Amino acid sequence: MSEENVYDKAHELARTIRSSEEWKALAKTWEDVDKNPEHRRYIEQFRELSMELQALQMQGKDPSQEKGEEWNRLLQKIQSDSTLSKYLESERRFGQLMADINRIVSGPVEELYKNSRGK
Numbered sequence: 001m002s003e004e005n006v007y008d009k010a011h012e013l014a015r016t017i018r019s020s021e022e023w024k025a026l027a028k029t030w031e032d033v034d035k036n037p038e039h040r041r042y043i044e045q046f047r048e049l050s051m052e053l054q055a056l057q058m059q060g061k062d063p064s065q066e067k068g069e070e071w072n073r074l075l076q077k078i079q080s081d082s083t084l085s086k087y088l089e090s091e092r093r094f095g096q097l098m099a100d101i102n103r104i105v106s107g108p109v110e111e112l113y114k115n116s117r118g119k
Helices: 003-018 021-034 037-058 065-080 082-105 107-117
Strands: none
Touching: 003 082, 021 037, 021 082, 037 065, 037 082, 065 082, 082 107
């Protein structure tokens, strides 16, 4: 398979992702969130805080109780609002799709390293 063909397949995959139900649901729910500045602010704060907490965990550090409580308060606000909770669920489903695709696409590299360890 030529290099150009690999890129063609990657573009085809991107088009397929855009036509998936997961992508369509994410795009629709984001459109609904984006219409309301308060909704958008909650989602942005939730993302920022989630990334901050993940970074601490990756460093082997525990987040402060205050940060944990702030994250829980934001999560409760999001879950109590149907627009925001639909968005969060759409984002979770799309994230799972992308994780599955990444695992599949990464397969050849994993196979290479598994096979080289056996030598």
